[in-house]
Amino acid sequence: AQSVAQPEDQVNVAEGNPLTVKCTYSVSGNPYLFWYVQYPNRGLQFLLKYITGDNLVKGSYGFEAEFNKSQTSFHLKKPSALVSDSALYFCAVREAGAGSYQLTFGKGTKLSVIP
Amino acid sequence: DGGITQSPKYLFRKEGQNVTLSCEQNLNHDAMYWYRQDPGQGLRLIYYSQIVNDFQKGDIAEGYSVSREKKESFPLTVTSAQKNPTAFYLCASLPLAGGGGKEAFFGQGTRLTVV
Numbered sequence: 001a002q003s004v005a006q007p008e009d010q011v012n013v014a015e016g017n018p019l020t021v022k023c024t025y026s027v028s029g030n031p032y033l034f035w036y037v038q039y040p041n042r043g044l045q046f047l048l049k050y051i052t053g054d055n056l057v058k059g060s061y062g063f064e065a066e067f068n069k070s071q072t073s074f075h076l077k078k079p080s081a082l083v084s085d086s087a088l089y090f091c092a093v094r095e096a097g098a099g100s101y102q103l104t105f106g107k108g109t110k111l112s113v114i115p
Numbered sequence: 116d117g118g119i120t121q122s123p124k125y126l127f128r129k130e131g132q133n134v135t136l137s138c139e140q141n142l143n144h145d146a147m148y149w150y151r152q153d154p155g156q157g158l159r160l161i162y163y164s165q166i167v168n169d170f171q172k173g174d175i176a177e178g179y180s181v182s183r184e185k186k187e188s189f190p191l192t193v194t195s196a197q198k199n200p201t202a203f204y205l206c207a208s209l210p211l212a213g214g215g216g217k218e219a220f221f222g223q224g225t226r227l228t229v230v
Contacts, residue, residue: 009155032216043121043205043221044158051216090158096216101146101165101209102173103219107157 002027004093004106012112013081021076021109023091030096033074035065038088038108047089050074051096061085081113118142121206121222127230128193128200136191136225138206145211147189148219151175152203161204164189165211193227201229 003026013019025031032051036044048059050067058064065076074091091106119140128134138147146165150158160173164183178197183189189208193200203226207219 006157034218036221041203041224041226043223044207046218046220049216049218092219100171101211102160102163102171103148103207103209104160105150105158107155 002093002095002102002104004091004104006089006091006106006109008109009107010110010112012114014114015083016080019078019081019085019111019113021089021091021111023074023076023106024072025074025091025093026072027093027095031074032094032096033065033067034092034094034103035059035063035074035076036090036092036105038090044090047076081111083113083115086111086113119206119208119220119222121204121225124223124225126225126227128227130229131195133192133194134200134227136193136204136206136227138189138191138222139187140208140220141187142208142210142220143186144208144220145186146209146219147183148207148209149173149179149181149189149191150205150207152205152224158205161191200227202227 005024034049035047055067088108090108094103122137148163149161159175162181164170180192206222209219210217
């Protein structure tokens with residue numbers, strides 16, 4: 001079975017400081033990895049994904065994430081946090097080429113950027 | 116505009132009643148998903164469907180039913196057998212053509228409250 005762990009329920013960071021939201025995953029084969037953001041009472045918005053190739057992927061709003069196969073991690077990063085980045089962030093995994101399209105999410109990390 | 120539409124945005128149900136949540140997409144996506152979101156528990160998969168007239172149970176399918184009679188539509192019925200149905204429900208769709216690694220698109224959610 002595939003799974004995603006987001007070890008921090010909440011991350012607080014000062015505006016202008018770098019931020020990291022952690023994610024580790026477990027799948028039988030190779031992973032497709034995704035980050036989504038959710039604002040209150042809204043659906044999820046796609047930020048970025050890792051499919052194959054370069055381990056550092058860049059996405060929307062200045063976010064990036066680094067895929068580390070040996071540590072089975074896919075941490076989300078941003079060099080300089082904005083107050084408007086405050087939201088709930090979800091990491092998700094799907095097994096590549098498995099013939100099943102089950103998409104599994106972590107429990108989410110609430111990011112608070114303090115002015 | 117292409118997208119995925121969930122209706123209604125808010126829904127109130129009396130105990131013992133069945134209720135159906137609507138999810139429609141005009142993105143020509145093959146796969147569709149239903150997730151339940153509770154505070155602190157992230158997104159949990161209820162059902163998903165990769166093709167018309169076929170669907171698979173997710174992690175928490177008990178007390179729910181779905182149908183996929185058309186590619187565009189994937190309604191979710193919350194039955195009276197679901198003991199704690201109050202939650203935020205999210206529908207998503209995913210294109211399967213053109214290879215793997217595509218990201219899922221989400222609707223804006225339906226908040227169901229049992230009164």
